[in-house]
Structure formats: structure tokens, C-alpha cells
Amino acid sequence: MKKVRTRFAPSPTGYMHIGNLRTALYAYLIAKKDDGDFLLRIEDTDQERQVEGATDIIYNTLAACNLNHDEGPDIGGEYGPYVQSERMKQGIYAKYAGMLVNMGKAHVCFCKEEDIQAQKEAAGDKEDSFYYHDPCKHLSHEEVQRRMDSGEPFVIRQNVDPEGQTSFDDEVYGTITVDNSTLDEMILLKSDGYPTYNFANVIDDHLMDITDVVRGNEYLSSTPKYNLIYEAFGWEKPRYIHCPPVMKDEQHKLSKRNGDASFQDLVAKGYLPEAILNYIALLGWSPAEEREIYSLEELTKAFDVKRINTSGAIFDVEKLKWMNGEYLRRMDDEEYCKLVTPYIDQAVKKPYSRQAIAVGLKDRAMLLNDIPPMLDFVDELPDYDIDLYFNKKMKTNPEISLESLKEALPVLESLEVWDRDSIHDALIGLAQSTGRKNGVIMYPVRVALSGKASTPGGAIELALVFGKEESLDRIRKGISKLENWE
Secondary structure, eight states, rough: OOOOOEEEEOOOOSSOOOHHHHHHHHHHHHHHHHHHHEOOOOOOOOOOOOOTTTTHHHHHHHHTTTTTSSSBBTOOOOOOBBBBHHHHHTTHHHHHHHHHHHHEEEEEEOHHHHHHHHHHHHGGGGGGGGOOGGGGGGGOOOHHHHHHHHHHOOOEOOOOSSSEEEEEEEETTEEEEEEEGGGGHHHHHHHHSBHHHHHHHHHHHHHTOOOEEEEEGGGTTHHHHHHHHHHHHTTTOOEEEEOOOSSSSSSOOOTTTTTOBBHHHHTTTTTHHHHHHHHHSSSBOSSSSSSSOOOHHHHHHHHGGGGGGOOOOOHHHHHHHHHHHHHHHOOOOOHHHHHHHHHHHHHHHHHHHHHHHHHHHHTSSGGGGGHHHTTTTSSSOOOOOGGGBTTTTTTTTTHHHHHHHHHHHHHHTTTTTEEESHHHHHHHHHHHTTTTOOOHHHHHHHHHSSSSSOOSSSSHHHHHHHHHHHHHHHHHHHHHHHHTTO
């Protein structure tokens, strides 16, 4: 059985779009599920759209997601070079384009853009299904050679017989059949000598022994034209896996050009790469199990192309945020503290225990970028409103809170050991001895310590962060504020 080989072939045109990253993930999973090879190929044939530094973004994104490629521009391999502009310099595309011309499967075209536009205008209402009737197809070999020798610019176009139909099988969409008359004769080689994406990817996929081609469903309509090239050379066609689009809403696709979120945008907002990867795996693919949290290794074992959906999946940022929170909560405490300490340091300058602060954050922070605003009360107690002590759920108001704080203060002052168990036992014991619910004691203490109704961590966690002296000082300030309330 032939070894499975897949490729991710992005263009270095900017940040990593979520749809592109999902393509890379699916290609990786297909290869690794069967112990195959996952290749990285840089398709830089569109020189005008290239963005400086974009290739590094591709490398960094794959590395951050642990989608480690077996061959590529940075690590080499026996099928290189893995950058199309470098392959072009070796004459690979010109060679195969010339072979197609000699076989009568392509032709040299000298038409200018205004010639094409003139036909489009003449087509009128049929412009959406415009098919260019190229007069250059009928030039004699001698005429073509003469014009080429004179230095006249030209492209090489594919020849398509408009008669009949072309069919192919796709793992997601089944058998696709199109009328040949709807297939335009695409440009294979541009006038600057660069191949088009449509041509280069076919040549490179064959020469690199790619067995499975994973790409977006927008390429379904072009696949018959690709297959004509495979057939012209007598090459074995790859297995096709066309994926549904990632949607912004029911009508619009996520689009890098429209400024929709990229992988880099999401990481900058505090999402974890592994959470992003897990989430996008489920955008268009349904696992057999009733679960949503998967490690990359678990995805590799579970992935089945037959379970890829045909309809688009809406990118739900709230669902991603929930999943990110799940990943954060499932970390062990030491790993979590190490991860969040730089974010704590953005808001906290005093030498409070980062470990103690992290404990309070773990069940509350959904995103890493949520952390600094959540800690704005730590270094300095804000001037908060008395209304915070009103809480219907906890059954507190300023009068009840004042009583609770006055009773809690001496109990906490008397503690010789300031640790979780001591603080817990003191405050819970106070509630029991006074016949009050725990919240009637805990909530006013938390407000006094933080000046906020909601905090990362409850009264006990905050008291541990501040230590005994600072905690008692803040409780005294709370009592004073309540005593002066009118």
C-alpha cells in the first residue's frame, strides 16, 4: 500500500487565516493517522501579494500548534525544493507546460487583457459564466514561434474540449460531474514565467508524491481542470478531500481580506494555541464520540474524513472562549501559574504570591488577556461604592455587612497562623456560631478586601494573597466606610 503523503501549501500573504490553519490540521491528521508524511510547501507564485515576514508566520504558527512537518523549506527532504519560486528557477513548470503544448493539451496565447475584456463586454448578461474563446488556439506553429522570437509577451493556456462531461470522486462531497463547456481554459504559465497556483500545485503534488489533497470546497469547480492535466500526463490522481468553509455567519465566510480573526489575532487576545486547534477541528468535522475536548494525539486517532460535513460551520467565538477556559482549568497548578505570571505582572507590582493569585484566577479567567483587568484592585484598594454590599443572593446589605465585618475582624486578628485552613475555619466558625449563612460573612469580607462584587477567588483566596496585615487593614477600611454611610 502506498504511503500516505499530504501537504499544506500556503501562500506567504499575511497572517494565518483560521480556514487555512484548519486545512493544515486536517492534512496533518490524515497523514499521521496512517503513519504518513506531512509536507510544508510555500506557494509564492503570486509575487504581488507576498508580505514580508509571512513565511516566518507560517513556520511559527505550525510550531505553536505542534503541527510538525516531515519535509519543508526549513528542514529539507528528498522532494525539494519546497518553495515554488525556487522550483520555477529550475525550469520545472516551463518544462511541463511545454510538454502540454507539444501534446496539444495547451497552447501559447498572445492575447492582451483588453482582448479578454472586449469579449466579456460582448457576452453581456452571460458574463458570470464567461468562457474566453481564445483566437490564439488557431495560430500555426510557425506564427507562434515567430511571435515568441520577436519577444511578444505570452502566456500558456490549457486546452479544454468543450464536448462531454468530466467526473471525479471527493471523499466529502461524493461524485462531482461537470459539463466541460463550463470549464474555462485556465492560464498555466504567466507572462513573467511564473506558474499559476492552479498549474503549479498539480505539478508539485505529482512530483512530491502527494496521495491526499486537502483544500477548501471553493476548489471543487477547478478540480476537473486539474484532472485534465493528470490525465494528459497519464499520472495517478490523488484522493481529494474538499472541506466546507468556515463561516462568519450564515451568509458570509470568514475572510482574511475582510479583517476577520486570524490565528495570530486570537493568540494575541489570550487564546491558547491548543484550544484554537481543538476548536477548529470541530468546525466541519463531527467526532464519533460525544465529547469536545481533544488533544492533538487524540484528534489523530479519532479523525475520519468520512465525518467531515458538507455544510459550512459558523465560527462561534463564545464557544471558543468556553473551550479556552476549559483548557486553562485543566492545567496543573504549577503549569498554570507559570503561564499566567506574565499577565499577573502586568497588573500587580507588589510582591504578593503569584501562586496564590493564580489559584483564584484558575476557575474564572477564560482568556489570558482577561487577567490584568481582573487584578486592578490588588496593588491598591479602589474607592468603591457602598452599594456593592447590597447582594440579594447573599442576603446582605450595608447594615448586615457592617455587623459581619465587625465580627470577622477580631476573629481574624486572633489567628496566629495565616493559611487557608485557619482563615476558612475562622470565618465558617463565625457563621455557624452566629447562625448565619456562610455568604453573609464571606461576601462582605470579599468586598472589603477587593472593592469589587466579583473577584478571581473568594474571601479566603484574597486574604491569602494580601496576608494578614493588609487584609485586616482593608477590612478596617470597609468598617469605616460602612460606619460613615448615610
